[in-house]
Amino acid sequence: MTFLSRRTIVQAASAAWLASHLPGVAFAQDTGPIKVGVLIIDSGPFATYASLVEDSARAAVDLLNSEGGALGRKFEVVVQAHAGTPASAIAAASKLVQQGGVSFLTGQTPTSHSLAIAPKLAEWNALMIDVYSQGDDLMTKACQPNFFRVTTPDVVYTAMLREFVKKSGAKTWNMISPDYAVGHTFTAKFTDMVKEQGGTVQQTLFAPQGTTDFGSYISQLAKPADALMVTLYMSDGNSFAKQQKQFGLFDKYKTVLGNGFATEFQLSAQGDSVLGVLNGLSYHNTMPGERNAVFVKAYEARNKRKPIYTDADMMVAMELLRAAIVKAKSTEVPAVRAALAGLKTPTIYGEVEMRAADHTLIRQHGVAEVVKTPDGKATTFVMRSIVPGTQLFPPPSPECKVQ
Structure with a gap:
């Protein structure tokens, strides 16, 4: 058995304390x-x-x-x-x-x-x-x-879409969004923006997360309006895209805009059902x-x-x-x-x-349109505009206290 002197033990303990408290000392981790x-x-x-x-x-x-x-x-x-x-x-x-x-x-x-x-x-x-x-x-x-x-954030996405809402000439809008926080906040922002331009959001629908049958929503959205804003994500967006095509819903509108809908990773699943949709896009390769x-x-x-x-x-x-x-x-x-x-x-x-x-x-943001690939076998995006973030983001809110 090896015995350590009291001095050795004290020196080792002191070294350990110093290593854990002095700045600039490297630790194993x-x-x-x-x-x-x-x-x-x-x-x-x-x-x-x-x-x-x-x-x-x-x-x-x-x-x-x-x-x-x-x-x-x-x-x-x-x-x-x-x-x-x-x-x-x-x-x-x-x-x-x-x-x-x-x-x-x-x-x-x-x-x-x-x-x-x-x-x-x-x-x-x-x-x-x-x-x-x-x-x-x-x-x-x-x-x-x-x-x-x-x-x-929603406020920036809305600012990016403002240009396209104006260019579309649409005066009446229908909307479908998810029935949770982001769906409601975006809907409120988009509605305010449409009103600022003299338009009207005449119908706002909210679908629960995980909806598989959008039949009743599609029937309601078939009522006449100039344009449609779709804010549906993931599998919800895929289901809606496929089902609307069966009823020709998008054909009833002059303009269809997407928020988190018809995104790049969804295009293969959505196929031709989202052709012509204008979608906010912050990046393209x-x-x-x-x-x-x-x-x-x-x-x-x-x-x-x-x-x-x-x-x-x-x-x-x-x-x-x-x-x-x-x-x-x-x-x-x-x-x-x-x-x-x-x-x-x-x-x-x-x-x-x-x-x-x-x-x-x-950071920057843009809007892209879903189009056919040159060989006609698939769909892809074409960027229609890219705007610097300095032109899109609002000033900091006085409600935010992070410093």
Whole structure:
């Protein structure tokens, strides 16, 4: 048996204390991976999208790691699935932080989930970069110090569509939206915008999440109007698209606009049923820039398809996280949060700014039309306009207190 002297024990204890308290001292765990928790939904209509979210996160991390990661450390994706309710989202996020050793969260978080998670982040000592939600409250009264977002909020999406509403000449509108937070907030914003231009929203329908039979809704929407706005996501949007075609619903309108409807990852399932739909689109793989070209090449080599807007949003979130960590020279949450607020950095979208006042990314947005591919065998998007974020985002709300 080996016995240690009292002096040796005291010296060892002192060294351990110093190593854990003095700044600049390297820890063993500081050389390990930077874990990023990715939430996905494995049941209900959003489950269709889960694998895409995971693929986009892993592709982004692979590219950043091939470039050296951050501070000499690699990124690591930690996936946590849940049932798709705000309560299950909180439980999944908590598990990632408290059991998975995760400090940074992202993933598949509809507005209702982000609203539930955001207030918990400070007590968890975690930071979230949202790549999914659209609700405006998250940049106004519901903003939180540890919550950041790269996606396009409803108010910006509405601003982008204003041009097309004006050009369409439509005076009367019908709308169908999901019967939860984002559907109601977008409907209110769009209705106000139509009224500002002298038009009328004559019919507003809300369909519960997971609706499979849209027959009654289609019958009501068949009443005369100049234009239709469709805000239906995932499998709900696919079901509506196929069923409306059976009744020729879109043929009854001069213009059909989509919000989260007829998106790139849905086109193969929706086929010709969404031809001519004008859809808000924040990104397309043909956008200019050397950084985007690198991303598209790397993504296509890894996933055997070109990236879509959801992949791009995840990539930008990871680029921002890396830039903030490098700027902070730390992975400690308070330091990264301070570095991320007001950060300006080059990304696949070009130079962007994470606005310090409300933790909202100021970025571009556009509108695209669903058209046939040149060979006529499939459908694709053609960008009709791209507008810089500085022309689209409203000023920060005085309701938001993040500093």
